[in-house]
Amino acid sequence: MHQWIKADLSTIASALSDCRDCAMVNREKGFRLSGRRAVWQVLDDLVGLLFPGCHGHETLPVDQGEETMEDRLRAVAITLKKQAQEAYQYQCAFDQCRQCGDCATKAETAVLALLNALPDIKATLREDMAAAYEGDPAARSIMEVVMSYPGMQAITVHRLAHVLYQQGVPLIPRIMSERAHSETGIDIHPGAQIGPGFFIDHGTGVVIGETCVIGRNVKIYQGVTLGALSFPKDEQGRPIKGIKRHPNVEDGVTIYAGATILGGDTTIGAGSEIGGNVWLTHSVPPGSRVYNQQPRPVIRRSRPSPSEIRE
Numbered sequence: 001m002h003q004w005i006k007a008d009l010s011t012i013a014s015a016l017s018d019c020r021d022c023a024m025v026n027r028e029k030g031f032r033l034s035g036r037r038a039v040w041q042v043l044d045d046l047v048g049l050l051f052p053g054c055h056g057h058e059t060l061p062v063d064q065g066e067e068t069m070e071d072r073l074r075a076v077a078i079t080l081k082k083q084a085q086e087a088y089q090y091q092c093a094f095d096q097c098r099q100c101g102d103c104a105t106k107a108e109t110a111v112l113a114l115l116n117a118l119p120d121i122k123a124t125l126r127e128d129m130a131a132a133y134e135g136d137p138a139a140r141s142i143m144e145v146v147m148s149y150p151g152m153q154a155i156t157v158h159r160l161a162h163v164l165y166q167q168g169v170p171l172i173p174r175i176m177s178e179r180a181h182s183e184t185g186i187d188i189h190p191g192a193q194i195g196p197g198f199f200i201d202h203g204t205g206v207v208i209g210e211t212c213v214i215g216r217n218v219k220i221y222q223g224v225t226l227g228a229l230s231f232p233k234d235e236q237g238r239p240i241k242g243i244k245r246h247p248n249v250e251d252g253v254t255i256y257a258g259a260t261i262l263g264g265d266t267t268i269g270a271g272s273e274i275g276g277n278v279w280l281t282h283s284v285p286p287g288s289r290v291y292n293q294q295p296r297p298v299i300r301r302s303r304p305s306p307s308e309i310r311e
Helices: 009-016 036-050 065-094 103-135 142-148 150-166 172-184 306-310
Strands: 199-201 219-221 225-227 260-262
Touching (some): 036 065
16 A cells, blocks of 8 residues: 555664664653653643733632632643753763762652742742843833844743742753744843843844853844854863853843853943954953944945936
8 A cells, every 4th residue: 555665664663663772862761751742732821821811821710810820830840850850860871970869859849949939920920021121112012022023032931930040940941941032033041041121122043151140131133143252172172161151241231133142251241232243252341342343334326316317
């Protein structure tokens, strides 16, 4: 019936399943990692807790709001705890950890930390929403910011993922941040520290690295990169992990479209403005105005205007 399949499927299947313990295989053997879509569902549920009734989630009943919220919190906590435990177990096996046995406790601690952080995250997001509404003349309402702004979506996911990252949860924070990246074009590593009142205008192409530290009331535009200048390597030529590689951006800074700021020793002083397409690899003091010196455009007329032709 399916004669068009000429390949030797048994040989191909054997080759594909040959790797028993490598990182590419997610098989049931003591534990099984949750797939990306399962993590995405938990992320959606967490966002629904922060913004009830928004982003496709069910509205919160007026007469049973607290009870419904408590039920939703319990459900997402149980699911996330299982996923975090699996992630810890995987990382332990990958690192050949010799102190196993506490993955369940670590997962419970991480999930409780996130649950306890949710009220503070919501308060911080209110400042982010206000910054977006006040900073964008096109914004017609706060709800427009919440429901449609990609920068708001990206920072919401980041603030959730960052708590799990701080707790040392493997895999899951990156899966969450890359979900936001794929949907918004904004790439924020969950390790980045970002203060309240943060606004990304437009957003496409923004990159914020793992060790960035961003202060309060910072505004950045599309195409901005806060990245690493170089990657120090160990004796085997492999990049050294866990060192400061990305810049610091102090309070009240504005960074315009296409600017690139690199290096772990680079600090943008408070209240500075970084112009479009600027390339910076060194610090600037507070209150700086940094712009490229643009050449003046040359405009030549190659043909008469329509009015001159009629005359």
